[in-house]
Amino acid sequence: MKKTLLVMALSLFSILLNAQSLYPEKFEDCKLSEFCLDCGNPQAQPPKTVFQNILHGIGEKKLVTLKGTLEMQILVDQEGKPCLLSIDNKTNMGSAELGIRQSVNATENWTPAIDGTKKENSSVSLIMEFVDGKFRAKRRTFNFTNQSNMKATGTPDQKGSERAALSERWKVFTQGNSELPWDMSRAVAADLKGNIWIGTDNGVVKISDGKWQHFNAGNTIISATKYNKAQTEPVRDLAVDQKDNKWFVIGYGVYCYDNRVWTKFDSVNSPINWARKIVVAPKGNILFTSWDGVASFDGSKWNVINKKNSKLPSDRVLGVFVDSKDRTWIGTFEGNVVIEKGKTTALNDKSSPLSKAHISKMWEDKKGNLWFSLYNEKGAAAGVYMLSPEGKWERLWNDNPTMFAGNSINDFFFDEEKNTLWLSQNNVGIIRYDIExxxxxxxxxxxxxxTSVNIERITKGADGAIWAATFAGIIKTELK
Known part of the structure; x- marks a missing residue:
């Protein structure tokens, strides 16, 4: 089988800090208490066989159908011994099924990082992208401004618009010019009172009338990182429900803040296990996607939608949405379904784009149109689609069908007031699309x-400004 390998050596500023797992799926057999993130001059270098060993562990039969992205954090000790510390698996197969930990840990010794004449413990992040039996790989970029902060800026995979054609300017908030506690941020939302909430890799921030309030492991029940009690677990998603409660995916668990009390939900008191995204349903239910299906909470009782009880094509759920007709749309890595009045219907009509790509996010506008971002690295089906109440499909960027094949959509926000669609495109930046x-x-x-090619979430403030959480700070459009 033909394989394509592209390894990009990327620049880095070094930093020493207590051990930190970057990704949600963590492994406990890496015992070092302190290491630096890809530090050294020279940095730790893998053996030439590292990717071949991983592919061998996966096996040729699985490679044929494997699709998606694996991002691995590999700890390399002073002797060059590798150990898989954490992973973000966005493929259609489980990490155990792929044998990633065994393959990484069994590879030949790396060349360790060196600082002057001293060998260093360091971690390296590698990304592998699989499509159509082929793969490409690159090394994650990290930049650091000081010993307590981390950010990733990056170079865009695609060319942006001409500067003169851009209609918006951005105001940037970082640890250096604001009270943001950490530049790497993954979530942002506006609450019912117009306050802005930000989820960073080191705590939560609330901005109200220009005043910043912090919530972290020191003043709430939010957990600290295992190896550094002064640092808070990363916030991976957040949402605000109809009662103005704030919901957060933080570390392994989910937290709810009712503006007075914090409550934690995890595998002990709920069916949640490594929640990924939060979606608020019209009737107030809170939905959480995971690789174990969808968990739903109505304020008192939990319900689980999975392959066993609802005929999902897979428990690895990418997106979920409940529309105004109380239909639950679910996108998995093996196909999409809609559940209506307890009946599950597979969305495999060949004339529909839902038969060719997977739902990652949906939205319903005031006219009843349903908006979809669809994910699929294979072919040209990934992109943004609109389904009218009459059942007619419309595709945005129809003249550029491969626009989102290699660089998927992380999030989108439909500003109905200005008839403008905002999207964050992975490893590219942020896109503004005027629908008219x-x-x-x-x-x-x-x-x-x-500030970064990694933009996770987008929202709109009460004043009309667009906010976005990036891996190198928070940005908002400047009001005109």
Missing amino acids: SKKTEIYTTENSNV
Whole structure:
């Protein structure tokens, strides 16, 4: 089988800090208490056989159908021995099924990182992307401003718009110019009172009338990281429900803040196990996607939607949404379904884009149109689609069908007031699309002051400004 390998050596500022797992799926057999993130001059270097060993562990039969992205944090000790510390598995197969930990830990010794004449313990993040029996790989970029902060800026995979064609300017909040406790941020939302909430890799921030309030392991029940009690577990997603409760995916668990009391939900008191995304249903239920199906909470009782009880094609759920007709749409890595009045229907009509790509996010506008971001690294089906109440499909960027094949959509926000769609595109930047004029503006680190190519969540503030959480700070559009 033909395999394509692209390894990108990327620049890095070094930093020593207590051990930290970067990704949600963690492994406990790496025992070092302190290491640096890809530090050294030279940095730790893998043996030439590292990717071949991983592919051998996966096996040729699985490689044929394997699709998606694996991001691995590998700890390399002073002797060069590798150990898989954490992983973000966004493929259609489980990590245990792929044998990733065994393959990484069994590879030949690396060349360890060196600081001057001293060998260092360090961690390296590698990304493998699989599509159509082939793969490509690269090394994750990290930049650091000081010994307590981490950020990732990156170079865009695609060219942005000409600077003169951009209609928006961005205001940037970082640890250096604001009270943001950590530059690497993954979530942002506006509550019912117009306050902005930010989820960082070191705590939660609330901005109210220009005043910043912090919530972390020191003043709430939010857990600290295992190896550094002064640092809070990363916030991976957040949402605000109809009662103005704030919901957070933090570390392994889920937290709810009712503006007075914090409550934690985990595998002990709920069916939640490594929740990924939070979605608020019209009737107030809170839905959590995971690799174990969908967990739903109505305020007192939990319910689980999975392959066993609801005929999902897979328990590895990418997206979920409940529309105004109380239909539950679920996207998995093996196909999409809609559940209505307890009946599950597979969305495999060949004339529908839902038969060719997987639902990652949905939204319903005031006219009853359903908006979809669809994920699929194979072929040209990934992208943004709109389904009218009459059942007619419309595809945005129809003249560029492979626009989101290699660089998927992380999030989108439909600003109905301005008839504008905002999208964050993985490893590219943020996109502004005027629905009436069909004008596209692509903002990257190269043509604007957008700070990172990694943008996770987008929201709108009460004043009309668009906010986005990036791996190098928070950005918002400047009001005109």
